Amino acid sequence: MQFSNLTFLFLFLPLVLLLYYAVPFRFKNLVFFLSSLFFYAWGEPKYLPLLLFFTLINYLTGLAIAKNGKNPKKKKRILLVGLIVDVGLLVVFKYLSLLISTTNTLFGAGIPDPKLSMPLGISFYTFQAISYLVGIYWGKFSAETNFLTVGTYITAFTQITSGPITKYETIEPEMHKRTINRQGFYSGVELFVMGLGKKVILSNHIAGLWATVKATNPGEIPLGLAWVGIIGFAFQLYFDFSGYTQMAIGVGRMLGFHLPPNFNDPYMSTSVSDFWRRWHMSLGSWFREFIYIPLGGNRVGRAKNIRNIFVVWLLTGIWHGAQWNFLFWGLYFGILLLLEKFLWGKKVEEWPRFLQIFYSFFFVCIGWVLFEFSSPAQIFAYLGAMFGTSGSIWNSFSTYYFSMYAIVFFLCALFSTAYPRKWKQTLRKRFPTTWKIGYPIFLVLLFVLSVAYLVSSTYQPFLYAQF
Amino acid sequence: MRAKMTASFLIVLFVVGMTIATLCLPKKKYSQSENRALAPFPKISFNAVTSGEFSRSFDSWFTDHFFGRDTWTAVNGGTEYALGKRENKDVFICDNQLMARLPEPNELYVNRSIDAMNSFAKKNQGPSFYAMLIPSASEIQADRLPKNATSTLWSQKDAIDGWYQTLGENGWSTVDAEGALEAHKGEEIYYHTDHHWTSQGAYYGYEELAKYLNIAAVSQSSMDVETVSTDFYGTLYNKAGFRGIQPDQIDYYFPNGGEGVESVTITTASGQETYNSLYFKEYLEKKDQYASFLGENRAYVSIKTTANTGKKILIFKDSYANSLVPFLTSAYDEIDLVDLRYVNDSFTQQFTPTEYDDVLLLYSVDVFSSGNDLSKIDW
Numbered sequence: 001m002q003f004s005n006l007t008f009l010f011l012f013l014p015l016v017l018l019l020y021y022a023v024p025f026r027f028k029n030l031v032f033f034l035s036s037l038f039f040y041a042w043g044e045p046k047y048l049p050l051l052l053f054f055t056l057i058n059y060l061t062g063l064a065i066a067k068n069g070k071n072p073k074k075k076k077r078i079l080l081v082g083l084i085v086d087v088g089l090l091v092v093f094k095y096l097s098l099l100i101s102t103t104n105t106l107f108g109a110g111i112p113d114p115k116l117s118m119p120l121g122i123s124f125y126t127f128q129a130i131s132y133l134v135g136i137y138w139g140k141f142s143a144e145t146n147f148l149t150v151g152t153y154i155t156a157f158t159q160i161t162s163g164p165i166t167k168y169e170t171i172e173p174e175m176h177k178r179t180i181n182r183q184g185f186y187s188g189v190e191l192f193v194m195g196l197g198k199k200v201i202l203s204n205h206i207a208g209l210w211a212t213v214k215a216t217n218p219g220e221i222p223l224g225l226a227w228v229g230i231i232g233f234a235f236q237l238y239f240d241f242s243g244y245t246q247m248a249i250g251v252g253r254m255l256g257f258h259l260p261p262n263f264n265d266p267y268m269s270t271s272v273s274d275f276w277r278r279w280h281m282s283l284g285s286w287f288r289e290f291i292y293i294p295l296g297g298n299r300v301g302r303a304k305n306i307r308n309i310f311v312v313w314l315l316t317g318i319w320h321g322a323q324w325n326f327l328f329w330g331l332y333f334g335i336l337l338l339l340e341k342f343l344w345g346k347k348v349e350e351w352p353r354f355l356q357i358f359y360s361f362f363f364v365c366i367g368w369v370l371f372e373f374s375s376p377a378q379i380f381a382y383l384g385a386m387f388g389t390s391g392s393i394w395n396s397f398s399t400y401y402f403s404m405y406a407i408v409f410f411l412c413a414l415f416s417t418a419y420p421r422k423w424k425q426t427l428r429k430r431f432p433t434t435w436k437i438g439y440p441i442f443l444v445l446l447f448v449l450s451v452a453y454l455v456s457s458t459y460q461p462f463l464y465a466q467f
Numbered sequence: 468m469r470a471k472m473t474a475s476f477l478i479v480l481f482v483v484g485m486t487i488a489t490l491c492l493p494k495k496k497y498s499q500s501e502n503r504a505l506a507p508f509p510k511i512s513f514n515a516v517t518s519g520e521f522s523r524s525f526d527s528w529f530t531d532h533f534f535g536r537d538t539w540t541a542v543n544g545g546t547e548y549a550l551g552k553r554e555n556k557d558v559f560i561c562d563n564q565l566m567a568r569l570p571e572p573n574e575l576y577v578n579r580s581i582d583a584m585n586s587f588a589k590k591n592q593g594p595s596f597y598a599m600l601i602p603s604a605s606e607i608q609a610d611r612l613p614k615n616a617t618s619t620l621w622s623q624k625d626a627i628d629g630w631y632q633t634l635g636e637n638g639w640s641t642v643d644a645e646g647a648l649e650a651h652k653g654e655e656i657y658y659h660t661d662h663h664w665t666s667q668g669a670y671y672g673y674e675e676l677a678k679y680l681n682i683a684a685v686s687q688s689s690m691d692v693e694t695v696s697t698d699f700y701g702t703l704y705n706k707a708g709f710r711g712i713q714p715d716q717i718d719y720y721f722p723n724g725g726e727g728v729e730s731v732t733i734t735t736a737s738g739q740e741t742y743n744s745l746y747f748k749e750y751l752e753k754k755d756q757y758a759s760f761l762g763e764n765r766a767y768v769s770i771k772t773t774a775n776t777g778k779k780i781l782i783f784k785d786s787y788a789n790s791l792v793p794f795l796t797s798a799y800d801e802i803d804l805v806d807l808r809y810v811n812d813s814f815t816q817q818f819t820p821t822e823y824d825d826v827l828l829l830y831s832v833d834v835f836s837s838g839n840d841l842s843k844i845d846w
Contacts, residue, residue: 010486045516186475189471205552407551440471447481455540459540
């Protein structure tokens with residue numbers, strides 16, 4: 001199931017909330033856990049046993065680490081076993097096909113590919129589970145003796161499909177005790193509807209622009225359209241992902257949780273390093289805590305520091321999908337971050353802000369080309385178009401397609417900045433009456449238009465009389 | 468907090484209301500506006516549930532039967548239009564008119580069709596051969612398209628010129644339908660909600676065709692015109708999902724005071740049926756009102772007229788011909804139609820080409836440039 005799905009919006013969520021609010025607190029985790037299993041099974045029934053097995057293993061490993069708290073060697077071995085199982089499952093289900101096909105291509109080996117489909121959310125729940133085990137190992141919190149608590153945390157339908165990757169330490173207190181009140185519900189509805197609007201009204205609409213540009217032969221895309229296209233893709237991706245995690249955070253609020261924020265106006269970043277502090281923040285924070293710092297971070301010699309940066313960025317890249325271009329994409333950012341760190345970062349800091357934003361967005365957009373196209377030939381062809389290989393800057397073809405998306409494009413640009421939030425605050429303070437009437441209307445309209453879009457998604461007129 | 472509270476209250480009310488309405492109100496099995504059966508409630512079985520089939524089908528069922536579905540799609544179409552979208556599912560949304568975007572011609576199919584036509588003309592010496600390709604509205608009325616849309620289209624005129632050249636060298640007289648329609652592009656020669664030409668458009672096609680067939684075109688002013696429908700919403704209207712377009716009007720033109728038809732015999736796999744009219748008015752009550760011209764597309768239609776000219780014509784056609792054929796009834800005693808898309812054998816089992824005075828191929832550019840059936844002409 002997805003949040004942007006009518007079954008979720010009109011049946012699943014209302015029923016879950018009703019039940020969740022109705023039962024006494026000690027049963028709330030149970031309701032949450034069972035509804036998460038239902039949610040998961042709805043989209044991926046065949047991998048439900050895997051998820052349960054995975055949860056059980058991590059629950060038991062957590063207990064075992066805690067039990068051997070006084071024996072560092074044994075404790076470490078148990079953690080290692082747990083991590084090997086977690087990472088092993090991720091590798092098998094997510095990367096096995098890639099590894100086999102690459103080995104076959106490179107060495108002509110005829111290893112058969114079992115073609116396992118990737119279990120929904122495995123990249124997210126694996127990372128959450130690791131944060132649980134390592135946290136116990138580091139003594140940040142004690143192992144949970146109640147299976148339900150671990151189960152609820154790992155399978156939580158709020159973040160299982162797209163995050164935010166919530167480290168156990170940030171949510172541990174609320175797993176046991178949380179305030180569930182009307183304020184939380186109202187804020188949750190607000191966050192959810194804004195997130196839904198971002199995904200459905202902005203992302204799903206701007207997606208048409210990129211679909212058109214991407215379908216055009218790169219040799220014929222004028223420079224301007226190539227940029228408009230990739231910026232369209234940048235918007236599509238951002239509003240899809242940030243909208244989705246905002247919905248997750250919203251549902252979390254309704255249930256009494258405070259999930260970590262995942263995006264902070266990433267396209268307003270003033271440098272590439274700044275971008276990664278604002279884009280998919282929960283992932284960056286996870287890599288920092290569980291890979292970068294344990295490797296020594298930047299408290300080591302320059303050579304080791306550089307190695308650490310590359311390790312983190314190669315992993316970040318390949319985390320995004322089992323295709324080699326994601327590795328290049330990670331490498332690309334690793335190199336840029338090094339260059340910023342050691343070469344031109346200080347210079348950029350002296351630039352005026354608009355130039356910094358431009359600089360950062362420029363490199364992020366180049367990055368999206370590596371992210372979106374899977375083969376080097378496609379990547380270079382499109383990059384070529386962005387630097388004028390078609391020999392033209394703009395044409396009427398470009399005007400036609402751009403004009404169809406211009407309004408959404410500018411809305412996307414506007415909502416990439418902090419202005420709408422600022423205007424919202426001003427409006428609320430200066431014109432409280434207008435606010436009280438206007439804001440609910442805005443939210444309801446957003447919700448209603450999103451629903452209209454979702455209902456229409458199965459609009460498939462059967463065309464009689466095909467001539 | 469007050470504002471959020473109000474919003475939450477309204478949204479909860481909306482959600483609960485819609486859910487109850489969706490679940491409790493009686494369900495339609497069929498969508499008139501989409502012309503398809505709506506998803507049935509899925510069967511529950513162990514296999515269906517564990518394979519994910521059940522949940523997928525349930526989602527479609529819930530969405531298909533969502534309360535006020537047609538209104539929602541209309542709201543969404545309006546939103547997209549307001550956001551600047553002027554094209555949806557390959558349909559251009561012009562001012563109160565919809566037009567189809569034709570896919571790029573399938574060169575392989577087109578070459579195969581032309582080869583077959585040329586070979587066919589060579590094998591069947593005797594009759595005169597005429598080819599008439601009718602461009603779509605987006606070519607003729609390009610000035611009505613959304614701004615700059617033309618730059619994204621291929622030229623049907625250039626394509627026709629190329630095809631005609633080869634056909635012309637191989638015994639086919641080629642009819643300049645494009646020029647004839649171009650001369651009247653300001654008039655309503657295409658439906659606004661459907662991809663076909665109107666009877667008016669078909670008349671201009673006939674007028675031009677008559678010059679080639681060497682028959683006297685009946686003047687429009689001497690014909691009776693009957694408006695049989697003013698509420699026709701065609702295929703483009705359904706496809707685009709945009710509701711802000713007025714319905715079309717369908718006119719029947721009667722040359723010589725009446726249809727001039729003795730019998731209309733339709734042959735299908737299940738047998739033969741004979742009628743006494745070119746028009747099937749029952750379709751005016753259905754969704755696809757254009758089908759009231761000669762009924763649905765059929766493999767073979769044989770028309771006997773009261774013209775008494777001693778001439779026979781064989782027409783290979785798509786549905787564009789259905790509204791042009793009525794004009795030909797005064798020129799031929801017998802008009803035989805073959806729709807190769809519905810023919811699975813050689814059509815010669817039904818009609819013998821050499822017995823005709825004229826053989827006409829009448830296709831829309833749309834079908835001609837993308838269809839694979841025309842090669843059957845040479846089977």
